[in-house]
Every structure is written in structure tokens, then in C-alpha cells.
Amino acid sequence: MTLALERQPGIETEAPTPRGGAFRKLMANPSAVLGLSIAAVCIGCALFAQWIMPFDPLKPNYALIRKPASALHWLGTDELGRDILSRLILGARTSLSAGLVSAGIAVGVGSFFGVLAGYIGGTVDIVISRVADALLATPFLIVAIVLATFLGPSLANAMIAIGLAAAPVFTRIARAQVIDIKATDYVESARALGFRDWRIVVHHILPNIAAPLIVQATLTMAQAITAEASLSFLGLGEQPPIPSWGAMLNSAKSYLTQAPGMSLWPGLAIFLSVLAFNLIGDALRDALDPRQE
């Protein structure tokens, strides 16, 4: 039955935008290439941290407290004499995993409710949309801070808080897309052929609403990295001695006059990784939906 439906002319199950063309467009965009290169360096640091860190990032060395950059410690040492470069490299793992997991939670939870609201409609739609509106009513970071406070300080709770705070955007996008696609011929045909709802959603709706969700997910990665750094800066994220860029910045804040370099590097790392995902997100949007430009 599925094959018969898929082979009928005019009843397309693929999105109208050719994905291969989108990829070529993405790779032809210098901003995307820059973003992908920076992201690749960050991901490389996160994945291979234990092999590339020059020193143990957790071991204090009280003889080398707050030393400036040198041939031995390229970016200097922190308030406990730990190598800043090694801590930055391991911090990439915290920041990127927080970004990835939070964006994953946001996409999963948000899209699930968005598809439910758009596909079922009626009271379910009204209730879900109102709840999403209420959550969107407050700035994302405030929701994340408040949720993380009540859940307790830890990286896992910070990721849950950020993911849940970012989810309503996906609910809104998925709902609007599903309402559009629900009315198309191929979904009507699948329904007329007696396909189960879950099958229609998984095989015919989800592939066609993926593009805007992927774009938003990339931009959410950037938001989530900033949010994790902000929560760690406030002591609500990763707990010491495990390094995170936000927490490194928080401890560096106390030594602005004695060791200004301490606050330069973690901030630069946050900036570059956020910039990378913003560049990729913007380029993806242009490649997948040129109308938005």
C-alpha cells in the first residue's frame, strides 16, 4: 500500500526542496564554512580531550597560581595553578554536550507537543498552544534560571531546565507546519487509504517538517551553549572541579586586575562556539528556505 502511494505521480512524500542542492548551497556559503570549521574544532576538543590536553585540568599546582601565558602553559594558569588551556579543552565537552542535550530535549519535547496540537487540533491544540504561549511569555533565560534553581544545581538539571525552556518554540513551529501539511493531498490520500495516524505522522508529516526544525535546532544549540555558560556562571551548572566555560569565567571575575587573561579565554571560547552555531543556523535557513532571505 505504501509503495503504491509513493509511486503515484503528484503524491510526493519528499519535501519540494532538493536536499542535495541545499547541501551544495550550504557548502558554497563562506559563513557556513567558517561556522562549520569552528564547530569542528570545538567538537574535536570535546571528543579527543583526554589525548590533546597538555596537563591534568583538575590537579591544582599551588606553585603556579595565576601565572600568565608561557611556553609551558600557553594560556596561563588559574587561581589553583591549573592549566587554563587544558581546562578550556575539557570545558568544550561540558558546553557542547549541554548544547546538544538541551537542544535534543527542546526538539523532542517541543516537536512532540507541536505535532500533537497540529494533528489532533480542537481542545488538545488549544490547551497545548496556551501552555506554550505561557512559557514563551517569559524570557528564555529567566525560565531556565528559575527551573534550574528549583531542580537543584547540577549539569544534568541545567540541561533539563534549558531544554524545557527552549521547547515551546519548537511546539509553535511544529504545530504551524503540521497544520499546513495536514491539508495536503498526500496526507489526505494516506488517510483515505486507511493508514494509522502514527504512520502518517512518522512517514509523511515528520520528514516534511524537518527543515525548519533543523534550522531552529542549530540556533537553539547556540542559545543553549550561552544559557549553560550563564547558569554555570551563576553556580547552577557544572559543579567544581569539573571545568565549564561559564564557571571558569565566574572564578576569573574575582581576579580582573591581577590576572585579566583568566577571563579572556573562556569568554572567547563561548563567543566562538555560539558564533559558529549562529553562522551554521543562518546559512542552513538560507539553504533550506531561500524565501526567508
Place this chain on the structure above:
Amino acid sequence: MSGVIPYVVRRALTALPTIAIFACFVFLLQKLLPGDPVLAMAGEDRDPATIAALRLQYHLDDPLPLQFLHWAKGALAGDLGESLRNHDTVIHLIAQKLPVTIELALLSTLFSLLIGIPAGILAAAKKGSVWDNLARGVALWGVSIPTFWFGIVLIIIVSVNLQWLPASGYASIAEDPWQNIRTMILPAFVLGNAQAGILMRHTRSSMLEVLRQDYVRTARAKGLSEMRVVMAHAFRNALGPLVTVTAVLLGQLLAGAVLTEQVFSIPGFGKMLVDAVFNRDYAVVQGVALCTGVGFIVLNLLADIAQLLLNPRLRAS
């Protein structure tokens, strides 16, 4: 104008369920806390009579919906609980701190308007040029740079090295206006910089949309100068959506203020939230969340109404 009042009433009514659901969330937050709150309140004194009295006082034996109604009734009357740290009412603390943050938010908005709108107009008017790329680069910088780090970098350069402005502290505008401006410039610039990027992007896309319209082409064909076409014909019509964006950004500034006030030690609403987070002063955190949410919903409502008043086509429809 006759259609405006019913619209305002309708729009205000749609905001009410949003506020109610948001209040539900804020109420449910305290249920996320581990352990029995009454045992924490009773402290060392675990006398059953004291515990029973506390349960009765806080309606903790009632079903959850009833507990919410009691809490909501209190919140509507301005009773948001008491700070564990300061032993003061949450509403009084908020009333004390909010003016500082409002001043910071207004100054930041001024910065963001001064940077974002001219940059957006220039980028749209010279689309594809160096100016456009430069403005888009500045926008990307604004949305990517973490405000708390930018604040720290500016403190190192402007306050520590150049010693032009104080690194932290606050003076009330009524007591010492000059010192107030000196302490607020850096944090306002830091916050405004982040918002300017977003405002620039919206201005650019709104202007590009308007510049494609027939009446702009007609204005050019009539021989009007490009400056007059862009400012008098295009910008005036692009202004409507920008009012909404600015109002939303003003609300977003509250979130930015949380970290900026912490970096610059400004005793505002945001720093109060951070201090409450550090001290696990849950009533204050809850009160701040509720006020921020309601404030944000009201700002959105006002922005919608302003857009309606500014745009005759919306009024007609």
C-alpha cells in the same frame, strides 16, 4: 477608532488565560523542591502541633487546585511571600529593586535603538554592499557575544586599564545624577549591544520588504532623493513591526539584566534574582518569575495595541 477599543478588550482578554497558566507554572515550581517544606520551616522544632499549625496556615493539606487558588488569591493581593534572607515581603523587595532595572533597561533600549535602527536602514538601503555586510557582521557579533563576558572585557579595558568609568557600584539618579550616569553607561551599552543586533536584523528585513513595494518605486520615479524615499516613504511604513520588536526586546532586557547586574554589581531586579538563587530564597525566585512573566505579557499586549494605532491598514481590517 471605533474598532480599536473592542480589539484592545479582546486582546486583553486573550492575555488573561496566558497569565493564569503562567501563574500555575510558578506555583508548581515549589512542588519541584525535594522534601517537606513544613519540616524545613519548622526547623529544629519538630513538634507535631507546630507542624500541624504550619500545614493549616499554608493550606498544605488542601488538594493542589485549592492550594493554587489560595496562592493566586494572595498573589493578586500583592502577597508573594516573605524572603527567608531579608525577612521582608517579596513585593516590597521587588518594588525597591525594579526602578533600578527599569532605568538600566530604558538606557539599554536607547543604545540599541541608536545602533540597531540606523545600521538596519543602511544595510537595507545598500543591500549587498560592504555596509550591508558590515552591519550584518555587527548584528551577528551582538547576538553571539555573551553579555556577561562582554561586560567583563569592558571592565578590564575601560575601568581597570583606562580608568574612565567605575567598574561597579550604583548611585541613585535622585542622589547623584552624574555618578548614576557614570555607573550605568557600561552596563547599558553591554545590554544594548546584544539587543542592537536583533533590532538591526528586524529593521533590515522590514525595510527590504517595504523597499520592494510599488509606492516606493513610484516615489523614486517621481525623482525624489534616495534619502527622502528611504526615510519618508520606506522607514515610516517599516516602523510598525519595529515597535513590537522593541517592546519584546525591552522584556528580554530583564533576562540580560540578570547577568549584567551581577557583573557590574548593580543592585537591581536581576541581581536580586541571582542573590536569591545563591541563597536558595525560593519565595523571591518565584516572585521574580511571576512579575517578569506578567510584565512581559503586558508589554506584548501594549506593543500589539501600539502597532494597531500606528498602522491604519490593521485598524481597517
